[in-house]
Amino acid sequence: MTSDEIMKKADEDLIAVYNRFPVVFSGGEGMYLFDNDGKRYLDFASGIGVNAFGYGDKEIAKELSMQLGTLVHVSNLYYTEPLSKAAEAVKEISGLDRVFFTNSGAEAVEGALKTAKRYYFNKTGKNDAKVIAMNSSFHGRTIGAVSVTGTDAYRSPFYPLMEGAVFADYNDLSSVEKLIDARTCAIIMETVQGEGGIHPATAEFIKGIRRLCDEHDILLVLDEIQCGMCRTGEFFAFQKYDVKPDILTSAKALGLGLPVGAFIVSERVAKNSLKPGDHGSTYGGNPLCTSAVSLSIRLMKERRVREHVKELTPYFEETLDRIVEGSDKVKERRGEGFMQGLLLDENVKARDIVSAALSKGLILLTAEGNVIRMLPPLIAEKEDFDRMNEILSSLL
Ligand SMILES: Cc1ncc(COP(=O)(O)O)c(C=O)c1O
Structure with missing residues (x-):
């Protein structure tokens, strides 16, 4: 099925309680998800805080498949x-x-x-x-x-x-x-x-x-x-x-x-x-x-995930703090570890920024009160924060 057919069918057949973004995902690797047409997206949402290890992890697939067969x-x-x-x-x-x-x-x-x-x-x-x-x-x-x-x-x-x-x-x-x-x-x-x-x-x-x-x-x-x-x-x-x-x-x-x-x-x-x-x-x-x-x-x-998050949090926070300093549309950063939010000025809608980011290949979330929420997979590295910064700063 084409992406358009998949979205149309889902909108006709499912109870309409979600405002889905117009994208059909079909796979992923590490920090990236791929859509049905092969486009790559840097994921700063983790399926709303679920995919701590990102996508396509071979060890996870092998172990879970074994249990599935048992x-x-x-x-x-x-x-x-x-x-x-x-x-x-x-x-x-x-x-x-x-x-x-x-x-x-x-x-x-x-x-x-x-x-x-x-x-x-x-x-x-x-x-x-x-x-x-x-x-x-x-x-x-x-x-x-x-x-x-x-x-x-x-x-x-x-x-x-x-x-x-x-x-x-x-x-x-x-x-x-x-x-x-x-x-x-x-x-x-x-x-x-x-x-x-x-x-x-x-x-x-x-x-x-x-x-x-x-x-x-x-x-x-x-x-x-x-x-x-x-x-x-x-x-x-x-x-x-x-x-x-x-x-x-x-x-x-x-x-x-x-x-x-x-x-x-x-x-x-x-x-x-x-x-x-x-x-x-x-x-x-x-x-x-x-x-x-x-x-x-x-x-x-x-994989020392706690240590990794602690080590990378200052870099993540500094990156976001630079975004706050560099844009009059962002009022403040709030968060702990790999759970961060940017409070936007009331003239900009978080949902619009999240939509625009998606079309540029960056997946973000919103939260109440006009906040851009970020819950990246816990495997995120400095280069991922840099890429997020590039895309988001260009939009803001
Ligand atoms: C703090 C908190 N509690 C409960 C829930 C509900 O979890 P679920 O969607 O798995 O029912 C969520 C989901 O976002 C949550 O963030």
């Missing part, structure tokens, strides 16, 4: 070795104690919310739990996840949502403190807000939240679906601060592009929350996806 799915009625091994690996990198594998990020958030509600119910015997979430947050598209997502456009068409979600301002501890009462079972936040415009938590805020949670026996849920798995230079962004969540959510780069997420909890939470029969998933934790989790973690260690 065993794909058996359900959670039985044990498999990939499941056991992946749980051990996720525990080790997170410093937490028990794992549940899901099929997506939103489902990991659902699991985290159910765990927190169950913890509260076990403690109080009451069904009136409240969750404090953050304005400008994003936690996914299912009803529970939307209920704690702090962007009205994602919420208002779907009322009534889950009861008991209230919103505070990110990086404003007193706004959180004001909302706490005896019904608060959890505080949920991203360690670095992604879709909401790339806002890293300040050390003061995240430590303050941990203190409030400890004082009031509230569970701290850190959503690291976008900012986790080495994107900020640590396996998880919270590891930069002297804090630990009670519940952690992960997905995206966890599984090398296979649909897998996880919620991970401390032993104390595990003992006092979900009981057999409370939660489940047919596919969740299948041998194919969990072998991808173990492989992703092993390769991140073997």
